[in-house]
Amino acid sequence: MDTQTDALLKSLSGIYREEKVLYRTEDAWGEITVGGYRQFRILRFDDLFEQSKVNLRSPQVPVHQYTWAMLMAACWCEPSSALVLGLGGGGLVRALHAMDCAMPVDVVELRPAVIRIAREWFTLPETDAIRYFPEDAVSFLARETGRRYPLVFADLYLAWEMDPIQGIEAFLAHCRAQLCDGGWLVINYLTIPARDSKLYQALYRVFSEVLFCVTTGGNVVIYATCRGRNIEELRQRVALKYNDDAHVRILIKRLDRL
Structure with missing residues (x-):
């Protein structure tokens, strides 16, 4: 060592x-x-x-770098609403609410106890703009609500590992169906998908543009959309919004095309 x-x-x-x-x-x-x-x-x-x-001194500011990485996608579209799959302690939800307190955010969390604990212990925003759905993400995605989002965030984790559903093509297709035209699916993943992997092939069957960013903590955040995008322009958009943030300056350099 x-x-x-x-x-x-x-x-x-x-x-x-x-x-x-x-x-x-x-x-x-x-x-x-x-x-x-x-x-x-x-x-x-x-x-x-x-x-x-x-x-607790600044609850709206993410602590983990992967949350900052996921939020970069909000610079690439008009973040008028968001769907968050997997609540945890609500770091992403707090950051989105701080970005725009009127933004409608739908949050899907399998475990009702996690929603309760996030409210009681993690300063989760209490506002009519945020709706909480205590149910399985697959069931929620399969149900036609008529709502479309510019941002869909998938952060589904079990105690010891990522929920493998995030790497299945049917799940990716259901997420795409929830997106507005030009919207982004953002996944907190574990590894960079190899070109011969099922996930890599599934991502490019469902989406036309796929990017990734490896955080210093090792998480891999995947960004997928149905429009071709200029990666340098995307980097510049993030830099303009977060030009003074050291976390994001590191992440911008790590953003690449899958």
Whole structure:
């Protein structure tokens, strides 16, 4: 183990020891724990991974870099509404609400307990503009609501892994059906899809343009749309909106075509 890695692990270990369990419950899908240290709250579905995290001093500002990466897509369309699949602690929802408090946002979350905990512990916005649907994302997508969104965010994770449904062609097609003309599907994924992988082939059967961004934490955010786009123009749009943000400056350089 190199010195840098050893120092990082020691630092993380110290933070974990400092973290206190504030609330714990269990539902049909497993355990849900709320931890806290300093000004932070953490949502966990196991003892290792942070599902979500909020800084109570500035709850509207995302803590995890992958959330910043997902939000870049809001620079590439008119974000008049959004569909969020997978709530967690609500980091993405809080950021969208801060962007435009009147923006209609539909949030689909399988576990009712997660919605309740996000409201009670993670300063989830309480507004008529945000609707919460406690149901399976596939069931929601299959139901015709007549509503179309410029942004669909998929962030579906189980305790130990990403929900594999995010890599299935039928799921991608259902997401595309929810998009406005020129809208974007944004997926928080685990790895860069190889060219010979089923996911890569499925993405290009459903969409005409697919981009990706690898965060420093290792998450891979995938962006898919049905219109061809100039990637340099997309980078410039993000830079204009977030020109003073160090998180986003890093991400802009990592944005590439799949």
